[in-house]
Amino acid sequence: MTRVGRQLTAASCVAVPAVFLAVFFLYPVGSILARGLGADGLSRLVDLPGRSSFRSVAWFTVWQAVVSTVLTVVVALPGAHLLARRRFRGRSLLRAAATVPFVLPTVVVGGAFLALFERLGLADGPLRLTRTAGAILAAHVFFNVAVVLRTVGTFWEGLDPRATEAARVLGASPVQAFRWVTWPRLWPAVAAASSIVFLFCFTSFGVVLVLGGPARATLETEVWRHAVFRGDLASATALAIVQMAAVVAMVVVTNRLQRRRAVGQRVVRRAMVPRASGGLLAGNLALLVVVLGLPIAVLVERSLTRGRAGGRWGGLTLDHYAALADRVTLLPVSALEALGNSLVFAVVAAGLAVLVGGLASVVVVHGRSAVSRAFDLGMMLPLGASAVTVGFGMLIALDEPPLDLRSSRWLVPVAHALVGVPFVMRIVVPTLRGIDVRLREAAAVLGAAPARVRREIDLPIAARALAVGAGFSFAVSLGEFGATSFLPRHPDRLTAPLALFRLLSQPGDALRGQAMALAVLLMVATALSVLAIEGWGRRGSVRGDL
Amino acid sequence: MNRPVDGGTAPVGLEVHGLSVSFDGVPVLAGVDLTVAPGELVVLLGPSGCGKSTLLRTVAGLEQPVAGGVWWDGVDLARVPTHERGFGLVFQDHALFGHRDVAGNVDFGLRVAGMPSDQRAQRVARALALVGLDGFGGRRVDTLSGGEAQRVALARSLAAAPRLLMLDEPLGSLDRSLRERLTAELGTLLRRLGLAALHVTHDHDEAFALADRIAVMGGGRIDRIGTPDEVWADPGTVHAARCLGHENLVVLDADGGCALGRLGSGSGTVLVRADCLSVAPVSGGVDAIVASVSRRAGRLVATVVVGDLSVRFPLADGHDAGVGSTLRPGDRVDLVVAAGAVVRLVD
Known part of the structure; x- marks a missing residue:
């Protein structure tokens, strides 16, 4: 690679995560502070x-x-x-x-x-x-x-x-x-x-x-x-x-x-x-x-039975699951469609989190010490800040020009990715750091040029960590409720947790049964994504924990 | 200056001249000179921290010298990066690639060299056969025992057909009996392949078992270099004598005397070679008392005390046993010091 090419690569490693963090976290949080600490x-x-x-x-x-x-x-x-x-x-x-x-x-x-x-x-x-x-x-x-x-x-x-x-x-x-x-x-x-x-x-x-x-x-x-x-x-x-x-x-x-x-x-x-x-x-x-x-x-x-009327056992049924496809007045779309939205958002959020978190991890591990420390701290901030801070900040900061993103449904996965990035980094950074320097040396002695060493040694090991991070981000996004509940409502961005919350807020056997069925599906999806990817990822030299 | 002329093509092998390396200003190597001829096996012997691993790493291009340099067949390697040097290095704890199986590890050097896959498979199989691991190609490296991992690391280096093979205490982490067995195998294998090799160890038995020449290192320099017989007979320095396993180092007084008699002229340290000491069958020698008799590596060894001095030497044993095998601690014996037993050492 040419010198200019290398510098461009390094610059984009720093720029992508920095811009992402600045626009979607620092600016919103700054807006809260500016509003709250102003004269009024x-x-x-x-x-x-x-x-x-x-x-x-x-x-x-x-x-x-x-x-x-x-x-x-x-x-x-x-x-x-x-x-x-x-x-x-x-x-x-x-x-x-x-x-x-x-x-x-x-x-x-x-x-x-x-x-x-x-x-x-x-x-x-x-x-x-x-x-x-x-x-x-x-x-x-x-x-x-x-x-x-x-x-x-x-x-x-x-x-x-x-x-x-x-x-x-x-x-x-x-x-x-x-x-x-x-x-x-x-x-x-x-x-x-x-x-x-x-x-x-x-x-x-x-x-x-x-x-x-x-x-x-x-x-x-x-x-x-x-x-x-x-x-x-x-x-x-x-x-x-x-x-x-x-x-x-x-x-x-x-x-x-x-x-x-x-x-x-x-x-x-x-x-x-x-x-x-x-x-x-x-x-x-x-x-x-x-x-x-x-x-x-x-x-x-509860998701598999009817409510007990007068103390009698209602019997097993799959009706609640079948009802997920029906429209109910509480929800602008069916619960099943909300689940579909959630899955799409989770895939996008996991992809974003892996991209941003992966680049930021490279900067933390290989960057100059001041930049590295700034990234290590900065990218972890959304994890420390509560979901409500993230959501509320976006609500008040990103609803007016120059950044009017209210109309975009993709604000939801962006908010989720913000929470997912620290998870990705907590797994990828220790894994990259944990790569024995002698493995790189051994590869060099065997004839691999520096770029080849990164491709043959660092990348395969990091790939597994990225996959584990993606799995966690996916699960986090599927279940995210706090930040999402602040984002403006719109039928095409109703997520499964939001739908579940609304179903739970009303009494009645049919609604309660549907809520439980939706909860079970959400639970299975999150648990599977985490357990499967964790079981697979841990077999490699993936380090780090949440 | 004895620096080689650049650009030569004569097959002279490795030359290291005036090599100095510092870490954060602390000198680790201080002007090392060393050669390894094609087909020659040189063993670097020294205690930990003497700079022998750093020497290997610098030859491999993993550390940068502050002075001096490394040449191969007369070509200066100062500007040749590690991956273009064509040297092999077997790391102390193997540094196997955990994300690849055994074949994927052995294959690595060939793949980065761009060899077609069918040829690679053959070379991998041959390299594994050389180290006695036929059929191990599909194994995951974290399922290997210490000895197996060591062999895979060796096969990985050998498969890439290096010009020079360097081994950094490759047997250090193994238990004694396995280490001795693998030392013998390694010696046989390296001789059969006729590779130039530089082997690092702190174990003098291993050095004597393997080396064409032994270089004893201490304090960032080479104290003494020569064939095993040469360095054993005349270690040169106190440090080298200790590294090589000599035990009877005697400090002489101003007149060159000690409890054994007058062994030299003037003060200093001398080595009394154990193979020149014996117990007299009849009287006629120095009065000594047996302190202990024990077996080491199967041979009977006596420690006897003469005045304020204690010396150790092997006893005749077995079917031709003399008085040796009947000695008990506390026995009075006559100690005979044969001619040529005393070797002067520099501190």
Whole structure:
């Protein structure tokens, strides 16, 4: 390649991701800040703490996140121990299955819990859970158990077990050994996982909207209610700024904790893992099955049965699935067409995320250090910012010249790709970095010129990582609800999660059945795309985790 | 200056002259001179960190010298990039391409050279047969044992028909018995192929088993170079003597004396060759006490103490055993130092 050609290639590597980020993220977020910190906005912002409605929303946002996090850790820790330190039949299956809830669309999880409460008779009456904080907490635990199982479990597995064994030989009971030897080394991982879970719960949107009802609002849902329902953009902006400030503070803390964890990590694998004893295994599995399996099982069951009239079993039916093709007055298009829209958007979003994320990864790994660091941080911003920030920013920034993209249906996959890019980079960057420099040297010694080395060594290894990233982006896009719910409504851009949300918002057996059928299809599509691509990708030298 | 004339075509093989390499200003190689003739197997012997791997990497073009250079058949390689040098390098932990199977690894050099696929398949099969891995072509490289991976790495380099084969402690990560077996195989194979080869190791047994010439490295230079017999008989420096496995290094006082008697003139360090020490069948020698008798590599070895000095040497053993095999720790013996046992060393 000529010198000019090389420079052009390098320039486009930097330019494409930079422009994408600037137009679709920095400019919208900047618009929120400009609006909210301008003279009008500022007085509104200063007013906020005095309003009791704001104080109760802020209080609820914080405490539900704290309690959700604590509950999640308590439920997940024994399971993490089981996965890290014990051998049993179905261990890898459990590990894979436990990650499924994490990738499920939030609206699907909301629907699953609605179905569960109805089946258990907790939808109303004295033990009502629907539209309570309890419902939100339960769904958050369901979602985030996977995060703790995965991050803490992997870290735990990597801890050298000989230290604990030495403590046991020296006379410590299992509890003492855990307390004095395992826990001090494990807690940074637990703290890091907790801070991530806290962030997720703090910015939770779909679950709160579906299960909480108007009385149980968080900052996120309030931004949405003011912006979309009441058209009060000034209040929404003020709330969004509070939200952004809180998220930035939490991301800083999380990064600190993450760094501690990285320092402590030392991977030791051993061939022999003791078998799990029957009681321990049964107790743990039962807990995980109830927490993780029951909502999904009820969801599937509900999609296949008629509602119980007068306590009688309605019988199996596929009617709800068949009804997905019919028009209902709630939706501008049929649920099936919405699912079709979602699939198209997901393909486009995955393609965009792979293009932008792949180029950005090359810059992060091979670029000059200042550019590399700027990209590493910049492209991760949309992941740290909540979906609501992304959606609300686009709503207020991209609806007027010079960038009037309201009329384009492709704004939806662009918003989804913005969230997908960090996922792609989190897999591709460590994989590129992890390519042993001696592989390149070996190829050069065997006669491969530099361009050939990139094509023969870097590209095949990165391709697998890109495919895994594409799979995740696809799943993220299929289930994306927060950002999409802000984008202007139009029949040809109704996505499956939006359709599901509207179906869930109305009572009635037929609608509920359709909602459950749609939720099951969405769940199957997301879970399959993640599990299939992950199983395939992990066989190569793909590194990195979400 | 003994720098070769550029553009020569005589088959003189590899010449390294005044080669110096620094990392962040810290010198790693300080003026190395070395030649490897066609068909010759030179072993670089030295402790870790002495610069022997850096020497290989610089010859391969993976590191840039700050002074001196590398020539092949009289041609200066300073401006020849790694991939055009036509040298093979077997890495310490193999550096196999995990995303390709065994055949895909062995094939690599041929493919980048643009060889048609039917010829490549033949060459791959032949290279795998050479290293005793017939039929391994379809295996994934992460299913190979350490010894198998090592053979694949060797086959990958051999298949590309390099002008010079370099091996960077290729057997270092294997267990002892496998290492000894593969050392013997490697020596036989390299001699059969008649390749110029530069082999790096820190194991003197491996060096003696393989080398046409041994170059002992220390502190970024070559201390001593010669045939195995030459360097064994006269290591030259204390460092080289230790690297080669000599144990009886004796520091002399100002008069050249020590507990064994007067071994030289003036102070300094000398080597007392173990093969020149023995136990007298009858009295007549230096008074010594046996400290221990043990077997090393199947041979009986005695450690005896003379005054403040302790020396170690092999004992006669087996059917022609003399007094040696009956020795016990604590026995008093007469130690005989044969003529020619003492070799002067430079510090």
